[in-house]
Amino acid sequence: MATIYEVSKLAGVSLATVSRVINNIDKVKPATRQKVLRAMEDLNYTPNSIAQSLASRRSNSIGVLIPELHGPFFGIMLSHIESELRDAGKHVMIMAGHSDEAKEKESLELLLSRNCDALILHVYSLTDEYLLNLSKGSVPIVLLNRLVAGMEDRCISLDNEHGGYIATKSLLELGHKSLAYISGPHWKVDSFKRIRGHKRALAEFGLEFDQRLMFEGTFEEESGKLGMEQLLQSGIPFTGVVCANDEMAAGAYNTTRKHGLKIPDDMSIIGYDDVAFARYLYPKLSSVTCHIDQMGLMAARSVLKYAYEKDNAAIQKAFKPSVMLRASVDKV
Amino acid sequence: MATIYEVSKLAGVSLATVSRVINNIDKVKPATRQKVLRAMEDLNYTPNSIAQSLASRRSNSIGVLIPELHGPFFGIMLSHIESELRDAGKHVMIMAGHSDEAKEKESLELLLSRNCDALILHVYSLTDEYLLNLSKGSVPIVLLNRLVAGMEDRCISLDNEHGGYIATKSLLELGHKSLAYISGPHWKVDSFKRIRGHKRALAEFGLEFDQRLMFEGTFEEESGKLGMEQLLQSGIPFTGVVCANDEMAAGAYNTTRKHGLKIPDDMSIIGYDDVAFARYLYPKLSSVTCHIDQMGLMAARSVLKYAYEKDNAAIQKAFKPSVMLRASVDKV
DNA sequence: CTGTTAGCGCCTTCAC
DNA sequence: GTGAAGGCGCTAACAG
Numbered sequence: 001m002a003t004i005y006e007v008s009k010l011a012g013v014s015l016a017t018v019s020r021v022i023n024n025i026d027k028v029k030p031a032t033r034q035k036v037l038r039a040m041e042d043l044n045y046t047p048n049s050i051a052q053s054l055a056s057r058r059s060n061s062i063g064v065l066i067p068e069l070h071g072p073f074f075g076i077m078l079s080h081i082e083s084e085l086r087d088a089g090k091h092v093m094i095m096a097g098h099s100d101e102a103k104e105k106e107s108l109e110l111l112l113s114r115n116c117d118a119l120i121l122h123v124y125s126l127t128d129e130y131l132l133n134l135s136k137g138s139v140p141i142v143l144l145n146r147l148v149a150g151m152e153d154r155c156i157s158l159d160n161e162h163g164g165y166i167a168t169k170s171l172l173e174l175g176h177k178s179l180a181y182i183s184g185p186h187w188k189v190d191s192f193k194r195i196r197g198h199k200r201a202l203a204e205f206g207l208e209f210d211q212r213l214m215f216e217g218t219f220e221e222e223s224g225k226l227g228m229e230q231l232l233q234s235g236i237p238f239t240g241v242v243c244a245n246d247e248m249a250a251g252a253y254n255t256t257r258k259h260g261l262k263i264p265d266d267m268s269i270i271g272y273d274d275v276a277f278a279r280y281l282y283p284k285l286s287s288v289t290c291h292i293d294q295m296g297l298m299a300a301r302s303v304l305k306y307a308y309e310k311d312n313a314a315i316q317k318a319f320k321p322s323v324m325l326r327a328s329v330d331k332v
Numbered sequence: 333m334a335t336i337y338e339v340s341k342l343a344g345v346s347l348a349t350v351s352r353v354i355n356n357i358d359k360v361k362p363a364t365r366q367k368v369l370r371a372m373e374d375l376n377y378t379p380n381s382i383a384q385s386l387a388s389r390r391s392n393s394i395g396v397l398i399p400e401l402h403g404p405f406f407g408i409m410l411s412h413i414e415s416e417l418r419d420a421g422k423h424v425m426i427m428a429g430h431s432d433e434a435k436e437k438e439s440l441e442l443l444l445s446r447n448c449d450a451l452i453l454h455v456y457s458l459t460d461e462y463l464l465n466l467s468k469g470s471v472p473i474v475l476l477n478r479l480v481a482g483m484e485d486r487c488i489s490l491d492n493e494h495g496g497y498i499a500t501k502s503l504l505e506l507g508h509k510s511l512a513y514i515s516g517p518h519w520k521v522d523s524f525k526r527i528r529g530h531k532r533a534l535a536e537f538g539l540e541f542d543q544r545l546m547f548e549g550t551f552e553e554e555s556g557k558l559g560m561e562q563l564l565q566s567g568i569p570f571t572g573v574v575c576a577n578d579e580m581a582a583g584a585y586n587t588t589r590k591h592g593l594k595i596p597d598d599m600s601i602i603g604y605d606d607v608a609f610a611r612y613l614y615p616k617l618s619s620v621t622c623h624i625d626q627m628g629l630m631a632a633r634s635v636l637k638y639a640y641e642k643d644n645a646a647i648q649k650a651f652k653p654s655v656m657l658r659a660s661v662d663k664v
Numbered sequence: 665c666t667g668t669t670a671g672c673g674c675c676t677t678c679a680c
Numbered sequence: 681g682t683g684a685a686g687g688c689g690c691t692a693a694c695a696g
Contacts, residue, residue, distance in 0.1 A: 004689060005689075020665095048689050056691055072608075076402045093424070221611070276404075380672085383675090385688095387676080
């Protein structure tokens with residue numbers, strides 16, 4: 001691997017000049033530039049990015065911490081983050097935090113010790129306080145799907161309360177009078193807020209919230225099955241169910257069928273996230289789209305802005321989900 | 333950020349000694365080690381990994397190039413690669429190649445210029461020759477889902493011919509006499525091999541392959557729909573269809589239903605990959621499981637072995653898919 | 665416009 | 681066991 005030194009010798013110029021043409025900085029006489037470029041070509045030279053980082057205190061890599069690398073949700077986000085950042089010549093170091101506090105913290109520190117220029121964090125277990133404190137450090141951080149007071153400008157957030165609200169409302173508008181709800185773990189803010197939206201919609205339509213029609217799931221398909229089973233066996237009649245994500249909705253489909261009920265004739269079902277497979281289900285699952293692709297993109301742009309002062313693209317920070325009605329819901 | 337120099341001063345030892353305790357190398361008197369550790373603690377010191385890399389010519393990061401970051405397939409692989417490598421203290425730089433030759437090549441070079449210690453490549457467009465040549469360079473590379481002659485020991489491969497074979501065979505064993513096939517793009521080796529397996533199974537059961545019952549799709553749901561449509565309209569009777577992946581199978585479900593046909597009573601359907609949503613479909617989709625989690629794991633282990641001489645875990649290189657029968661197929 | 669000179673923070677012989 | 685010294689390959693003032 002050729003070094004900048006060899007290039008400078010071959011081109012008959014100084015180290016500094018080579019560095020200048022590499023970084024496209026300062027003015028270099030066209031003739032000199034050509035000489036250098038030729039030399040680089042001849043030696044098949046590529047700058048050693050490690051050395052560049054050490055000298056410039058800039059790694060051109062940004063750390064991304066997300067709960068999981070698999071799943072229908074995070075892949076899309078990642079995909080958009082990577083492509084936007086890549087276009088800007090930045091690299092991405094990805095780690096999974098598994099929604100576990102210890103792991104999230106550890107990953108964070110690893111990323112930091114790698115001299116990432118900025119961090120995109122999609123974390124659940126780290127506290128607001130911790131994050132706020134972190135944001136005061138020298139490394140810019142951007143939060144995904146979270147809104148922490150005191151650092152709002154670094155947060156790409158989704159209005160989950162609104163999401164829960166419109167999901168439920170869309171069923172109520174179809175005339176449903178009694179709805180069940182399969183939620184995610186209550187300790188997750190997202191779950192909690194969606195529930196609040198659900199309740200608000202009910203209230204708005206003059207309906208009372210019935211705790212017995214609420215099931216706390218795990219966001220996994222299995223708990224959708226189980227939840228629907230329990231709800232149906234409760235004996236309390238309902239004509240529609242709002243699920244806090246699409247996986248659980250898929251589970252609910254399963255149980256509903258097992259009970260001989262028809263979707264949407266006997267039971268309307270709506271999910272949340274609008275992941276790819278929502279359209280593969282039969283009947284096609286209605287869902288709440290969260291614009292996760294856009295959220296990923298905006299996180300990337302924020303990084304570009306705060307860590308590299310690239311301020312050329314518009315950045316949207318607050319996202320409102322919207323509802324996507326498909327064949328899984330019907331008038332009652 | 334404290335440096336090794338400050339630690340050495342605080343501990344009253346030399347730079348070299350601090351370096352030794354950091355790297356756990358050479359013998360250091362326990363008392364001295366303690367002093368150093370205390371100093372590191374006091375200063376809240378973390379080694380600067382960039383500087384470490386530059387000096388040691390080792391970045392402890394390994395590059396991963398996959399076709400896409402999203403999708404039900406790659407996420408799982410990534411997930412296993414990351415966790416295995418992470419446990420070994422290595423980081424992962426991920427890029428997407430989008431199955432495009434120019435992009436794959438560019439990504440590769442970027443990864444290389446980042447001084448990755450090794451590369452895990454899941455590529456479609458780069459030629460065998462290119463890869464073989466690359467493997468002769470100084471950076472160890474491991475190929476995922478590919479078998480290139482001359483570097484077999486660096487390939488984690490899947491027997492797609494066998495996959496196509498068992499998919500078709502499982503239907504034939506149920507008594508089907510006429511099967512359609514919805515394939516991926518013929519230029520992709522994977523597609524091609526699966527088709528070959530399909531034909532072999534047919535031959536084994538004394539059936540003739542009918543070109544009119546073959547549709548070339550794109551691996552996307554839409555083409556599954558379209559393919560099934562065309563196949564059904566061809567007028568040639570068939571009782572089952574083998575799809576080269578689950579997305580297309582989902583599309584085939586759709587069209588089948590639209591034609592008023594019941595799955596599996598009127599039409600047996602089997603997919604390929606056995607992604608998560610296969611079980612969400614109704615009826616549950618039979619599929620060919622490819623052990624992608626294991627393949628990811630083995631790729632990671634190979635890297636550990638070839639780039640870091642860690643040779644403690646068994647490595648399986650050749651994988652054979654197996655068939656997973658569910659409710660989407662039935663006796664004819 | 666271009667060259668000189670210090671480092672960036674750490675590892676690694678080589679002596680002691 | 682431990683220290684001293686010389687890089688790793690490049691950037692960033694500062695001169696000229």
